[in-house]
Amino acid sequence: MKAKDMVLVVGEDIDYITALKESILEFGYECHVANSSKEGLQKAFDCSPDLIIYHAENQYFRTFDFFNILRESSLTYDIPFVMIAENISKEELQFALEIGVDGVFEKVLRLADMQRIVDGRIKKYVRIKRESEKDFLRSFDLTSSPVVIYNADFKVVSSNELFSNSFEIDETKPIWENLGLNRDLFVRLSYKVFANYDGQESFSHYIAVNGVEEKYNIVLSNLNAIFAKRCVLMVFNNDCLDKSSANSDVEKRHLTSSRNGNELVGNRIKFTKRQQEVLELSILGLPMKLIADKLFISEKTVEKYRANLMEKTGAKNIIELVIFAIKNKYVDV
Template structure:
């Protein structure tokens, strides 16, 4: 299905675009929008393959529109077509080129030329949509690490490793659901805070500790990684918590900044002894999901010093991130 949007007030031009789209794809939808109306949200424009902007009937508002929506076009591979009339001067063309408009159509339209441009744009869209490519899907589905792919807050895909770790057999219970409602992020203040930080695009990646899946109360450590400029797409790496870890982490959630006295190493892995006293403090607070700033304030350190301690912790655990280090020091049987 090809989806296109016409912005303008020319019924004849809209009819011509309808005929052209019919030559490009047997299944297509052409919506229309008049700029006199309130501009829809960014998400509205993400769904289109083509956007045709009629410069003549929109009183040369294309530059303002294009500048505002350009990030959406680039992120979602939406092809923007500027339609210029006979009276258009060279200056308008130069401005369009400088603004990064790759597709300019001139009236009267040459149907065969327009058809070729649309087909080329579709081919380009397929080639550059990495996260929709068959190669990425193959990697995603066969990864041994549980993962989800989320778009605009909705779970689009979850791999076999996740369903196995979550003891779920029915994909319908996950696919198409709201990610932040599938798990209980509100029970612990640090997880709730990190969820808001991520949703409001304050960070590109965040880690959640001891988050339960609402369907069966299975516990997971979750790391979300944004793969778009506006966090509309992100990957969630989801690591199941072992029974041994569930007991170890109970005490960590009882710790507060005021009564923090460090944590004894009962129930921890043998490698826990490799850490210095300060590294243990940083690790314990990190396991609560606290951000760097709060850890630094709690321990009276600078953020850079905390980062250095975390780097040492990850090095001793041979981990790629602090979440892997937490899993390593609290349960050596867990493999990430």
């Protein structure tokens, strides 16, 4: 996990971006530099910075191409992006702002002005992320399965009450050690999830609970769309517990679905094609805005589909919906 908020500086003028890096380090931020757009994209995907500063040298549309690739990737679409340019025309400036660049500034900047620009954009970005984190965590203790969030240091960030009651956790130890997981397998799968914004991995493992070995199906999902720092959601599905309540759960869903006029195939709820698409994208942790963009519909329409999905499944919140879909194999993980 990043110890400090991070800035990525991209540009071909090595002397200038090196000097810029030194200033940013003085401001108290972590800073990475890239000497080309290609290297910049790779570092943006790898490091998940809180701000990207691109030093443009005359060929501004190359900058816009770089920016558009960032916006098209679900890994980097919401990272604030600032251009530092020389002799940019009014038309080019207007175009930059229209496509969503967060600011365009002259190359010659006072140190105080640069710090104000960096501070302002990072604080806004982190504040928005923190708000989304709080909204997400409010639903945690309402979930019917043990769930935990861990960071890139493999330490627990947050967990629900059911997880805390099921497992004894020493927060000073990495999570694989707490749960007796195979370190190499767990780290490899985690890095795949961290590196892939839409990443999701699953595996089965026996974990000792109160001296008894129980089998859990474990699903790891990337939370980069929601959390300011790189984190993974870990959901535990226990076959024994599921079987004990499976028949009653299906019966309840059947009765609820029948009362609401929902169409069933056997004991399974039938979703429309669009509902299934929204469900699959929601399970990837994508926010409503990005789901709306991907499906070419409005955010309000996405919200409506999510509400319909929760009504059909009896889920109290989006986390319950995700767990229900994974448990009952309405999606492939």
